[in-house]
Amino acid sequence: MTDTRFHGALVHPIPTGADGGQDRHYFIDTEFTDFQRCQLISVAVVGENGDEFYGERTDFDPALCSDFVRAVVLPQLGQFGGRAMPFDRLREDLRSWLAGIPGDAGPVLCYDYETDLNLFRFLLGGPLPRGWRLEDIAGRRDRERRAAYYARHGGEHHALHDARANACACTG
Numbered sequence: 494m495t496d497t498r499f500h501g502a503l504v505h506p507i508p509t510g511a512d513g514g515q516d517r518h519y520f521i522d523t524e525f526t527d528f529q530r531c532q533l534i535s536v537a538v539v540g541e542n543g544d545e546f547y548g549e550r551t552d553f554d555p556a557l558c559s560d561f562v563r564a565v566v567l568p569q570l571g572q573f574g575g576r577a578m579p580f581d582r583l584r585e586d587l588r589s590w591l592a593g594i595p596g597d598a599g600p601v602l603c604y605d606y607e608t609d610l611n612l613f614r615f616l617l618g619g620p621l622p623r624g625w626r627l628e629d630i631a632g633r634r635d636r637e638r639r640a641a642y643y644a645r646h647g648g649e650h651h652a653l654h655d656a657r658a659n660a661c662a663c664t665g
Contacts, residue, residue, distance in 0.1 A: 517541075517600045517601055518601045518628075519538050519544075520538070520630070520659040520660040521536070521537065521603065521604050521613050521656060522536075522655035523537075523608070523609045523652055524651070525562075525608065525612060526553060526557040526559065527558060528559070528608075531608065532557050533550055533553065533615070534550055534553050534558075534566065534567075534652075535548065535651075535652040536548055536587065536612070536616060537652040539653070541660055541663075546587060546590045546591075547652065547653045548577075549576055549578070550579065550580050551577050551578055552580055555567070565650045566650050569650065580616075584616055584618055591621070591622050595624075596625060599626070600624065600625050601625070602626070602627050602628070603627075603659070603663065604627070604628075605629070605630050605631040607629075630659065633663065635662045638662045639658045639659065641661075642661040
């Protein structure tokens with residue numbers, strides 16, 4: 494299955510301001526097969542409070558992967574035991590995890606790339622739970638803190654590490 498809805502997705506940064514640190518920001522990242530034949534491979538959500546969700550699909554089509562994805566992304570899969578599953582189970586696990594976050598706390602889903610958000614929404618298969626807002630953080634990440642995360646932990650182009658790096662770059 495190819496997620497054709499998201500072929501050719503573009504980045505349209507939206508200027509936003511930071512809104513007070515109440516441990517309610519959650520940073521997402523995804524890995525996917527290719528820009529033209531975009532199919533979700535993995536997804537991560539990292540809360541500034543330390544809560545994390547991570548999952549990998551076992552049923553994506555490797556034939557759709559770009560050379561870059563084959564060389565850089567795929568070798569990093571499988572680092573976290575028990576987190577590889579078919580798309581439908583990944584959807585259920587994500588929905589269950591999100592349901593555990595109280596909407597009255599005003600959680601904010603932070604993304605830095607529109608395709609990540611589109612794939613996240615596609616995986617979710619419906620709206621975000623009540624009370625969630627979206628924030629494009631592409632223009633406000635601290636590049637030095639993000640680079641320092643990768644220098645210390647590695648893992649660039651792995652959804653969980655990229656989400657952690659963005660959380661570090663935005664919250665310190």
